[in-house]
Amino acid sequence: MNHELMNKDLNSNSPGTRAMIFSAGLGTRFKPWTEKHPKALALVNGKSLLQRNIEYLQQYGITDVVVNVHHFADQVIQAVERNKGWGSNVVISDERDEVLETGGGLMKARPLLNNGLPFLTLNVDILTDLNLHKLMQFHLQEKPLISFGVTDRKTSRYFLFDEDHKLQGWRNVQTGEEKGPFLQMDARAVLTQKAYSCVVVFQPTFFDLVTQRGKFSLTEPYLELAKEHTILGYDHTGDRLVDVGKPESVLTAEKLF
Numbered sequence: 001m002n003h004e005l006m007n008k009d010l011n012s013n014s015p016g017t018r019a020m021i022f023s024a025g026l027g028t029r030f031k032p033w034t035e036k037h038p039k040a041l042a043l044v045n046g047k048s049l050l051q052r053n054i055e056y057l058q059q060y061g062i063t064d065v066v067v068n069v070h071h072f073a074d075q076v077i078q079a080v081e082r083n084k085g086w087g088s089n090v091v092i093s094d095e096r097d098e099v100l101e102t103g104g105g106l107m108k109a110r111p112l113l114n115n116g117l118p119f120l121t122l123n124v125d126i127l128t129d130l131n132l133h134k135l136m137q138f139h140l141q142e143k144p145l146i147s148f149g150v151t152d153r154k155t156s157r158y159f160l161f162d163e164d165h166k167l168q169g170w171r172n173v174q175t176g177e178e179k180g181p182f183l184q185m186d187a188r189a190v191l192t193q194k195a196y197s198c199v200v201v202f203q204p205t206f207f208d209l210v211t212q213r214g215k216f217s218l219t220e221p222y223l224e225l226a227k228e229h230t231i232l233g234y235d236h237t238g239d240r241l242v243d244v245g246k247p248e249s250v251l252t253a254e255k256l257f
Contacts, residue, residue: 016061016062016064016117017061017062017064017117017118017119017120017136018062018064018065018066018112018113018115018117018119018120019057019062019064019065019066019119019120019121019122020065020066020067020068020093020105020106020109020112020113020119020120020121020122021040021050021053021054021057021065021066021067021068021121021122021123021124022068022102022105022106022121022122022123022124022198023038023039023040023050023067023068023069023076023124024068024069024070024071024073024095024099024100024105025039025070025071025099025124025125026070026071026099027039027071027125029245029246030042030125030245030246030247031247032247033247034071036072037072037075038069038071038072038073038075038076039071039124039125040067040076040124040125041072041075041076041079042125042244042250043250044127044244044250044253044254044257045254045257048079049124049125049127049244050067050076050079050080050124051083051086052127052257053122053124053126053127054085054086054087054088054090055086055087056122056127056128056129057088057120057122057132058086058087058088059132060132060133060136062120062132063087063088063089064088064089064091065085065088065089065090065091066090066091066092066093066109066112066113067080067090067091067092067093068092068093068094068095068100068105068108068109069092069093069094069095069096070095070096070098070099071099073094073095073096076092077092080092091112093105093108093109093112095108098215099215100214100215100216101215101216101217101218102121102123102217102218103210103212103215103216103217103218103219103220103221104212104213104214104215104216106121106218107207107210107212107213110207113204114204114207115204116204117204118136118139118140118201118202118203118204119201119202119204120132120136120199120200120201120202121198121199121200121202122198122199122200123198125243125244125245126197126198126199126241126242126243126244127240127241127242127244127253127256127257128149128197128199128236128239128240128241128242129239129240129241130149130197130199130236130239130241131236131239132199134234134236135147135149135199135201135234135236136201138232138234139201139232139234142230142232143230144203144229144230144231144232145202145203145205145206145209145225145229145230145231146200146201146202146203146206146222146225146229146231146232147200147201147231147232147233147234148196148197148198148199148200148201148231148232148233148234149196149197149198149199149200149233149234149236150194150195150196150197150233150234150235150236151194151195151197151235151236151237151238151239151241152194152195152235152237153195153237153241154195155195155196156172156173156174157170157171157172157173157196158170158171158173158193158194158195158196159193159194159195159196159222159233160178160180160182160191160192160193160194161191161192161193161194161233162182162189162190162191162192163190163192165232165233165234165235166226166230166231166232167180167222167223167226167231167232167233168180168181168182168189168191168226169181169182169191169223169226170219170222170223171193173193179223180223180226181223181226181227194233194235197236197241200218206221206225209221209225209229210225211224212224240256240257242256242257
């Protein structure tokens with residue numbers, strides 16, 4: 001397995017869809033487990049979150065997977081090596097020097113993902129049965145820059161969409177903060193708020209359009225690029241989805257997965 005940010009393994013294998021699983025986070029909401037372990041290795045019914053997401057991708061024929069690491073990185077690398085990637089070709093994007101969040105982490109992994117085809121990203125602490133074939137079909141049919149899963153579930157932060165499912169903004173319902181391109185448009189427009197599922201399809205041209213550098217959340221380029229480019233929400237309300245962000249959410253996940 002390749003520990004460094006190199007693309008020899010992926011380029012020499014299949015030219016198919018690639019995916020990245022964001023696994024570098026500190027997992028502060030998941031203490032005490034994350035005081036000694038990475039959240040990616042937290043167990044749900046005997047399988048780690050990382051294994052479950054790798055096997056989820058396998059269900060849709062996606063076996064070229066990038067995993068970024070920072071917090072207890074060696075434990076993640078050892079688990080991948082010991083289990084031979086759980087049957088997938090897993091390449092590590094090493095962020096031990098600095099955790100880069102989702103946006104910065106994705107930009108660092110660019111050489112590993114950019115084979116000219118749309119690629120997927122997932123968050124390691126989200127478990128879902130969203131049908132990736134349907135999401136990809138939606139993306140290929142509608143031809144946006146980015147498509148991501150959304151649902152009607154209750155949360156504190158939402159993305160805002162117009163009647164054509166195009167991203168227009170972001171809202172924190174606890175603080176009232178709002179931002180996004182819709183603020184410069186018709187304030188009377190009817191927008192629908194949806195919860196982000198953290199399962200995303202990108203066109204490879206995304207990399208050339210991002211202006212942010214270093215450490216940043218993907219929310220930043222989403223809202224910036226939505227002014228000039230089509231970013232669509234794919235509503236999969238009704239599918240199973242659990243944010244395994246806190247230890248108590250493991251019990252919920254074990255009932256569903």
